[in-house]
Amino acid sequence: MAIDVLNPKPPVFQRVAGMDQIPPHVPKELVHSAGITFGPDFLKAPHAFMAEMHGKYPPLYYDVSPYGNAWVAIKHEDALHILRNAEVFSNEGATPFPRDPDDYFYFIPQEIEPPMHRKYRNIVDQVFSPQGVLALESQMRVLANELIDDIIEKGECDFTESFARPFPVTIFLRLMGLPVEMTDTFVEWAVALLHSNERQIMADTLKTISVYLKGAIEEKKANPDDGVVSRIAHAQIDGRPMSDKEIFGFVAFLFIGGLDTVFATLNNIWLWLAQNPDRRAEMMAAPENINAQLEELLRVHSVTFSGRTVTRDFELRGVQLKAGDKITCILPACNFDPEVFPNPTVVDFHRPKKIVLAFTVGVHSCMGAHLARLEAKVAIQEWLKRIPEFSVKPGTEIVYRPGGVIGPHHLPLVW
């Protein structure tokens, strides 16, 4: 769909939710309610649940939920097809955060399709490229060690609060040029937006975030610095300055994307590390293989999903999709597709290199992927150097957060 970036309009397609809103073209036998992100079976062990979807559910089915009905794709091959075919599977309106229809804006570049999409990405790609993020590596190592200094003598910590949260969020806020001392407030906002599953709370939180970010943008316009918010506020596109809504939509999207995903990823990985001492030893014995180790850990601990809107009637895997239908690629399930990753639940650091869907694919592939990978790599290396032996505190029940970024609420560790 052609959209006008200077005149943002809400999408015409409406969300549907619940059993009484199943469109007539959906075959009955393809209707399921898996309870992804909120059902008790899912929350008990989300990644095991998603691995087991192969065999339990058809490869492409229609998921009915009180939070929104959508086609669900769990095959690696289908995810590549859907996510790389932006003309049929559009990102417009795919971001689930409710916005004021009278003051609508696009999340940039997430909701913008090519060729405009590339122009926005060019503004920040240097910062987020593999080479760009390397500039942050030494300060990441310092920060990791400072956080470890604070806890190492205690012999225990809640990993989520002591490390997984402050580590990536501090790096991200410094990179953006936003105040690190507001970490707790920002995180509260992100959690309310991403994990409440309540549209009113989401809408209210988005308003709060908007007021703050608009102020921060004005401040950067007046006092430029070398942070990403300032870079966006002063960027030109097509030879013109960006509009206020473009700047806001761009900054807001990065802000939401940067606060919760690496956090959840680290929590998932550390839970696994804590429960698998022999595999930890295997990793430490082969430090030169860290990139492959990390990629494999990302494969089995992916935290998010990619939703799209079908723009025209389209047949996929013999199933008729209609314009306006929503479709969600369950990326963690795709990463357990046995056709691409044999023995998918086995963590194998010597798999042949394949496309892992941790950061999605297609033009909307995660721009923070290189930052995230480097953060996770540095965190693993520095932590294992200083706290090589650790385990989950005895008696702990791991409880997962509902919502669109998968990870445990708390992770108490002892060593």
Next chain:
Amino acid sequence: MGKVTYVAADGAATTVDVADGENVMRGALYNDVEGIIGECGGGLACATCHCYVDDAWAAQLGTPASKDEDELIDSASAERRATSRLSCQIVMDPAYDGLVVHMPETQY
């Protein structure tokens, strides 16, 4: 700075300047050369910047630089050939001025 020529599957050639230290995938993206996608941004994670190094450059640049690159080329959509490379892994150097790469019909 060196010249890189990107030859599309239909034979159309585009020559652009690519800075030393910059990779051949980015050279295409920054200059609106179609045919290279590079969706992961150069992270050796997607195989959508696949190219065939011209035979004249095969000796210097026709072989994957790492095991990861070699394996990931198998995930590319277009057929693998003797000089298949991921263009994000070809970093421009004065010695490569005049490099010619051929692009596959599709990256998806």
